[in-house]
Amino acid sequence: MLLRTLFHLAALLALPPLVVGLVNRTKAVVAGRKGPPLLQAYFDLAKLLRKGAVYSRTTSWVFRAGPVVGLAAIASAGLLLAMGGAPALVSFGGDFVLFAYLLGLARFVTALAALDTGSPFEGMGAAREVTFASLAEPALFLCLLVLARATGTLSLSGMLGPALPGAWGEAAPALVLAAIGLFVVALAENSRIPVDDPNTHLELTMIHEVMVLDHGGPDLAFILYGASLKLFLFGAILSRLVLGHAGGGLASEALFFLGILLFAVGVGLVESVMARFRMVRVPQLLVGASVISAFALVLLLR
Amino acid sequence: MTIALVLGGIALPLASGLAAVALARRPAAAQAAACLLLCAGAALAIAASVAVLLTGEAAVSVRLALRLDAVSAIFLLAISLVSGLGAIYGTRYHSQAEHGAAAVRLQIFYGLAVGGMALLVAASNAIVFLVGWEVMALANFFLVLTEHEKREVQGAAFLYLASTHVGTLALFAVFALLRHAAGSFDFAAMEGVRAGGVLGARVFALALLGFGLKAGLMPLHYWLPPAHAAAPSHVSALMSGVVVKTGIYGILRVTGFFDAPPQWWGVVLLAAGGTSAVLGVAFALAQHDVKRLLAYHTVENVGIIALGAGLALLGRARGAPALVLLGFAGAGLHVVNHAVFKSLLFYGAGVIQHATGTREMDRLGGLARRLPVTAALFTVGAAAISGLPPLNGFASEWLVYLGFLEALRSPAGDLVAFAAVGAPVLALVGGLAAACFAKVVGVVFLGNARTAEAERAHEAPRAMLAPMAVLALACAAIGLAPAALLPPLARAAAAWSRSDPRLLAAPALRAGTSASLVSLVALALLLLAAALWAWRRRHLAAAGRAAPVDTWGCGFTAPTARIQYTSSSFAELLLGRFSWAVRPRGHAVRLEGPFPAAATFHTSVPDPVLDLALVPIARAYGWIASRMRVLYLQRLIQFQMLLILATLVAVLAWGFVW
Numbered sequence: 001m002l003l004r005t006l007f008h009l010a011a012l013l014a015l016p017p018l019v020v021g022l023v024n025r026t027k028a029v030v031a032g033r034k035g036p037p038l039l040q041a042y043f044d045l046a047k048l049l050r051k052g053a054v055y056s057r058t059t060s061w062v063f064r065a066g067p068v069v070g071l072a073a074i075a076s077a078g079l080l081l082a083m084g085g086a087p088a089l090v091s092f093g094g095d096f097v098l099f100a101y102l103l104g105l106a107r108f109v110t111a112l113a114a115l116d117t118g119s120p121f122e123g124m125g126a127a128r129e130v131t132f133a134s135l136a137e138p139a140l141f142l143c144l145l146v147l148a149r150a151t152g153t154l155s156l157s158g159m160l161g162p163a164l165p166g167a168w169g170e171a172a173p174a175l176v177l178a179a180i181g182l183f184v185v186a187l188a189e190n191s192r193i194p195v196d197d198p199n200t201h202l203e204l205t206m207i208h209e210v211m212v213l214d215h216g217g218p219d220l221a222f223i224l225y226g227a228s229l230k231l232f233l234f235g236a237i238l239s240r241l242v243l244g245h246a247g248g249g250l251a252s253e254a255l256f257f258l259g260i261l262l263f264a265v266g267v268g269l270v271e272s273v274m275a276r277f278r279m280v281r282v283p284q285l286l287v288g289a290s291v292i293s294a295f296a297l298v299l300l301l302r
Numbered sequence: 303m304t305i306a307l308v309l310g311g312i313a314l315p316l317a318s319g320l321a322a323v324a325l326a327r328r329p330a331a332a333q334a335a336a337c338l339l340l341c342a343g344a345a346l347a348i349a350a351s352v353a354v355l356l357t358g359e360a361a362v363s364v365r366l367a368l369r370l371d372a373v374s375a376i377f378l379l380a381i382s383l384v385s386g387l388g389a390i391y392g393t394r395y396h397s398q399a400e401h402g403a404a405a406v407r408l409q410i411f412y413g414l415a416v417g418g419m420a421l422l423v424a425a426s427n428a429i430v431f432l433v434g435w436e437v438m439a440l441a442n443f444f445l446v447l448t449e450h451e452k453r454e455v456q457g458a459a460f461l462y463l464a465s466t467h468v469g470t471l472a473l474f475a476v477f478a479l480l481r482h483a484a485g486s487f488d489f490a491a492m493e494g495v496r497a498g499g500v501l502g503a504r505v506f507a508l509a510l511l512g513f514g515l516k517a518g519l520m521p522l523h524y525w526l527p528p529a530h531a532a533a534p535s536h537v538s539a540l541m542s543g544v545v546v547k548t549g550i551y552g553i554l555r556v557t558g559f560f561d562a563p564p565q566w567w568g569v570v571l572l573a574a575g576g577t578s579a580v581l582g583v584a585f586a587l588a589q590h591d592v593k594r595l596l597a598y599h600t601v602e603n604v605g606i607i608a609l610g611a612g613l614a615l616l617g618r619a620r621g622a623p624a625l626v627l628l629g630f631a632g633a634g635l636h637v638v639n640h641a642v643f644k645s646l647l648f649y650g651a652g653v654i655q656h657a658t659g660t661r662e663m664d665r666l667g668g669l670a671r672r673l674p675v676t677a678a679l680f681t682v683g684a685a686a687i688s689g690l691p692p693l694n695g696f697a698s699e700w701l702v703y704l705g706f707l708e709a710l711r712s713p714a715g716d717l718v719a720f721a722a723v724g725a726p727v728l729a730l731v732g733g734l735a736a737a738c739f740a741k742v743v744g745v746v747f748l749g750n751a752r753t754a755e756a757e758r759a760h761e762a763p764r765a766m767l768a769p770m771a772v773l774a775l776a777c778a779a780i781g782l783a784p785a786a787l788l789p790p791l792a793r794a795a796a797a798w799s800r801s802d803p804r805l806l807a808a809p810a811l812r813a814g815t816s817a818s819l820v821s822l823v824a825l826a827l828l829l830l831a832a833a834l835w836a837w838r839r840r841h842l843a844a845a846g847r848a849a850p851v852d853t854w855g856c857g858f859t860a861p862t863a864r865i866q867y868t869s870s871s872f873a874e875l876l877l878g879r880f881s882w883a884v885r886p887r888g889h890a891v892r893l894e895g896p897f898p899a900a901a902t903f904h905t906s907v908p909d910p911v912l913d914l915a916l917v918p919i920a921r922a923y924g925w926i927a928s929r930m931r932v933l934y935l936q937r938l939i940q941f942q943m944l945l946i947l948a949t950l951v952a953v954l955a956w957g958f959v960w
Contacts (some may be wrong), residue, residue: 053842057850058750060670062681062743068838072831076823090823092816097703098691098823101732105690108736112681115744115867117853118668123744123867130740131875134733138726145710145725149718154707203856214854217845218838283879290726297722301715 001086008083011257013075016228017041019235019264026268041228048221056214058118066113067215067222070106074226074233077102080156081236085245085252087157096144096156100137103189106226107133114211121203125210128279132195132207135286136188139181142293146178147241149300160240168244177296179241183266184289186234188282190227193271195282205276235263304350304361308370308424311347311382315340316417318389319410322398326406329398336409337389340416344386347420351375351382358793358803362426369426369489372794373558376634377423377544377551380641383776384543385416387645387769388536394765395652396448396534408448412537415441419544423551428477428487435473435548439466439516442545445537446529458528461912465515465525472512476556479505489559493800497560497567506567509556510574517549519608520578523601524912527589530597531661535652538593539645542600547637550607554633557615558798568616572720575608576727583734584880587873588907591661592651592742596644599687599738602731603640606699607633609724613705616720618799624708624809630795631813632701635787639694639780643686646773650680653766654746657759663742663869668751672759677747679770684739686777689732692824694780697787700820703728704813734876741872750863782824785817870905883910 021038028035037043055063080099082088088095111126148154150171151163168175188195191208203210212223239259245252277285318339325332350370354361360371370378389412398405415438422434443466446459477487483501484492496502511522518526526546530538553571557563582602589595610633617625653676654669655661670677686693703725710721751757761767780787792810796803855861870886877884890903908914933941 118749
């Protein structure tokens, strides 16, 4: 048991950059390119961690605290996440509220760090990020409420645990809708197409990327690693939700990581076949996700 | 024994203003003495509240008609903490040596307001309660009027006075009705009144009007932003932090009298709470005066408290102890939490005003370098009010969430519907609050100074920073160890619902276990952040830190402070989602002709209730009244007779019909 927990913790810490590599590889394959190596994100992180840092003279301690607190918040949210076939390290009724709010804390400090530079572009990015995030929040909660209602449990581990197969038997339509809603939220929260384009080069059109323009060296490494960790967290939830956990044996471990792989490929495919939405359309997408999940919840009211 | 402490907690603040008068020749000593008296009273009241909360036994004095039970103790704790720290803050913020008679007046009415509040939460008799209520309400009027030479202050104070009197009128009716049903003005006699029928409905509706006006529940919030913005900052902290809570206390107290409150009470409170929370934060986003913004956030937080209270009422109507416990504990803890972080934020706003002479956020910027301590403390308060872990705002909002989740699990479909609406509403409010405070901290403290005043700002004296530090520590302490607070909150919930404490023990234990795991994750967060910080520090020392450079301007090489995002531009995208309620008005003087005059542009956000409903109605009434006056002035005696006759007929008709 302890060994397994350690394995999950190691996977949580080690795998996230690989997920980013998988997304990029998928995009490259669809576009007919060879693409960067799968492990490119690790190389980038290693390079950045070796570097020194340059700070703008406008910035204060808030700018330095942003990446540190942001990464710490996302990583501690990982403690609440059920991986493989096992429950999470820490699990209690209502833990998904803490999960969502820890991600909120990461966003709050990142936005503050962006505003600390005094750059209008970074202010613009921060404004967009908090706007879209506060619209994504109700959608995320509605999805999780669907899971809680369908499984009759209130912790992330319980919602994605042994009660889930039974819930799929009884309330498959609602869970499908919730999974769709959650996927949209995952795309929005992780600044992916169609909400934000991680590859764009025009600051005016960026959301997340423009907020971290002034970070460099280890700070940028913390931010990039935190972003991949967050992507991994959403992938893990979706993987457990859609594939279940197959009894908790070794098979469930394989199934879980297969799910993450599928998630990465799915994100990559969406990015390949879609353009990003115009900024004014994004709220409509997020409200749409809320409506879908609200409808799923209505299906469960009886 | 405890009741003596309570008595001290009421009497010392009431008398504290006298010291300021008696020693008026030596202003510094006078203010110190008044502050000491008030703090001594606050300390006694805190001791009494803690004793009551720890033992669960009420302190009673039948002869004085005082009774401090666990419900009152929560409120008395918040009142005493905020008022004591506010008095210390006030010694430098509004010093008697500098302001003379105005400071004396302020201290007299500050003491009266605090004493009145302590009296009303400890009262066990409707008459005593109303005496405390009016002392508080009137003292507050004079507190708002501290800078009475300013026109906007006069307007705000008058609006407050009119509103509070409407509320008091409703309260007279509430207690008259209860007296009629119970046969006595004693609260003890009123307990156990049956809620069914017309009486219960009337009492609840009137209580919601009277207490809701004080609490600032939408749409009864209209007086709150101008009044809280007009008062001196430590008075704003008192008003926003605790005076509005007396409205919550009243709603809880009156609904506590009834044995089985009908379900619709809870539903109405949930609806009012949800509306206040969402619209409160939406209007806050639109503000650019930092104190008005904080005042609108009070409306939001009162909404969150009302959500918790509504859940608890719903739980009592349905006989669901877990719902009662979680709803009440969430509401009760948020009462204390909001008092703590809202006072911290208002003190911070006071420091900003003191240092720069303005409350306009768009004229500030970059204050974190000039006021590092204030910036750090304000940021803690901002994160706490946004409900972010590991601070106290998260703990209480999380309890309310747990209440909604409890409803979600119930087999009954309608309770699930409340959860399906309530929890996402709370999530939306949390996201919006975080956005709003990212804007406040970002625009005021971060980036570059936008004006010369912001450039010249200076850090506040220690007497102003120390109270803020205490409050920030309280934010962290409550946020890190919420589990310790659940037993006292469960005692208060039992006292309020008059249910068997054993029924509430099981859900309290479950919530407590979960809360200790929240602490665990919070601890992990802090350790991780500290470790990362330490590693980077060592690494950068080794790798060498480059000299500071200018912010990357994306190729633009001549940036000024004025190209930064302002509070309006930061909120614009979000406000577009709320254009059905929040409609900023722009006032522009454009450049025209070959030699244009200076161009200006400013925006304001009309409050829908005040500016679009009440003011036009009052204008129309004034117009009609002035027409009538003409008739009087023409000495149309017949017309006056006709009016008297019409009134008589109307009164008689009323008598016959009812």
